[in-house]
Amino acid sequence: MTYLRRMRPDQLLRPTPAGLYCESGGFYIDPTRPVDKAVITHGHSDHARPGHGSVLATRETLDLMALRYGAQFAGTTQAVRYGESLTIAGVTVSIHPAGHVLGSAQVAVAQAGLRIVASGDYKDVADPTCMPFELVPCDVFVTEATFGLPVFRHGDPDGEVAKLLRSVALFPERAHLVGAYALGKAQRVIALIRKAGYAAPIYLHGALETITRYYQSRGIALGELRPARAAQKADLAGAIVLCPPSATNELWSRRFPDPVSAFASGWMRVRARARQRGIEMPLVISDHADWDGLTATIVATGAGEVWVTHGQEDGLVRFSELNGRKARPLDLVGYGDEEEDADDTASPPSEPS
Ligand SMILES: [Zn+2]
Numbered sequence: 001m002t003y004l005r006r007m008r009p010d011q012l013l014r015p016t017p018a019g020l021y022c023e024s025g026g027f028y029i030d031p032t033r034p035v036d037k038a039v040i041t042h043g044h045s046d047h048a049r050p051g052h053g054s055v056l057a058t059r060e061t062l063d064l065m066a067l068r069y070g071a072q073f074a075g076t077t078q079a080v081r082y083g084e085s086l087t088i089a090g091v092t093v094s095i096h097p098a099g100h101v102l103g104s105a106q107v108a109v110a111q112a113g114l115r116i117v118a119s120g121d122y123k124d125v126a127d128p129t130c131m132p133f134e135l136v137p138c139d140v141f142v143t144e145a146t147f148g149l150p151v152f153r154h155g156d157p158d159g160e161v162a163k164l165l166r167s168v169a170l171f172p173e174r175a176h177l178v179g180a181y182a183l184g185k186a187q188r189v190i191a192l193i194r195k196a197g198y199a200a201p202i203y204l205h206g207a208l209e210t211i212t213r214y215y216q217s218r219g220i221a222l223g224e225l226r227p228a229r230a231a232q233k234a235d236l237a238g239a240i241v242l243c244p245p246s247a248t249n250e251l252w253s254r255r256f257p258d259p260v261s262a263f264a265s266g267w268m269r270v271r272a273r274a275r276q277r278g279i280e281m282p283l284v285i286s287d288h289a290d291w292d293g294l295t296a297t298i299v300a301t302g303a304g305e306v307w308v309t310h311g312q313e314d315g316l317v318r319f320s321e322l323n324g325r326k327a328r329p330l331d332l333v334g335y336g337d338e339e340e341d342a343d344d345t346a347s348p349p350s351e352p353s
């Protein structure tokens with residue numbers, strides 16, 4: 001007598017010290033240590049590390065890794081498109097947009113009627129610089145939890161950009177320095193500024209140039225951008241300048257006329273963080289889902305089981321259990337939070353002042 005017994009989720013995917021591991025497929029998702037086979041969700045440096053034998057990821061993620069680490073960042077690479085699925089040793093792997101940054105992907109793994117979706121980092125709101133999040137029904141949903149507490153509600157990013165533009169109009173003699181993470185946030189903020197109708201050149205700190213030019217090369221419209229280093233102080237009165245978050249406090253910022261310091265991050269919801277950093281204009285703009293986004297997504301996947309990783313795990317575990325789902329924190333280590341990260345190691349060194 002034969003019958004098909006559904007496999008247990010942890011037979012398909014399980015947390016290990018090197019990251020989420022699919023034993024039958026022999027690959028890791030976003031491994032934090034060098035491994036033979038890696039599937040990588042997106043280009044942020046804690047998810048995308050160099051030194052793996054082979055890497056499967058979207059074209060954009062592979063390109064961003066090459067920009068950051070050099071062309072030899074892995075033994076071999078394979079680009080995979082959104083919606084494409086392939087079979088690795090009997091495991092079906094497919095890639096779906098995560099809406100987080102350019103090229104970001106959720107990874108679905110399926111075998112014997114069981115499907116697990118590892119979201120990587122994601123957001124469920126519109127972003128002119130990347131494909132929108134795709135809901136992938138699954139049995140087990142592995143969710144990030146960066147902003148996994150009810151206090152985190154990001155609100156409307158267009159409203160935050162309007163606040164910036166009102167200040168620019170009000171203080172034409174001052175430069176506005178907007179701190180933004182180099183991969184994703186900086187380009188999204190520029191695109192939102194353009195969407196609001198601001199057409200003047202926007203200036204870039206040297207550490208943001210490479211990735212921003214890459215976005216433009218992939219067809220993301222960002223308008224006229226100029227390197228800040230080439231500008232005269234007088235040209236920068238009334239200008240918007242994008243820079244890594246740490247640069248707003250550095251010597252570098254002194255070249256600008258009476259600068260207003262802004263910082264675009266989901267953490268700017270917490271007033272004390274803005275104050276600690278000496279930020280005059282906190283802009284609540286996040287590339288991670290907020291509490292409403294995380295909980296709505298968990299429910300919409302239809303998953304009976306939820307695994308929660310990197311961030312505020314407890315709130316989402318409790319939410320899932322109260323809503324009749326099995327849930328567990330994965331306790332994976334090695335993932336940071338790029339929105340928190342003042343020292344953007346993802347970028348080339350800051351230009352000299
Ligand atoms: Zn990320």
Ligand SMILES: [Zn+2]
Pocket residue numbers: 046047120121144310335336337
């Ligand atoms: Zn992350």
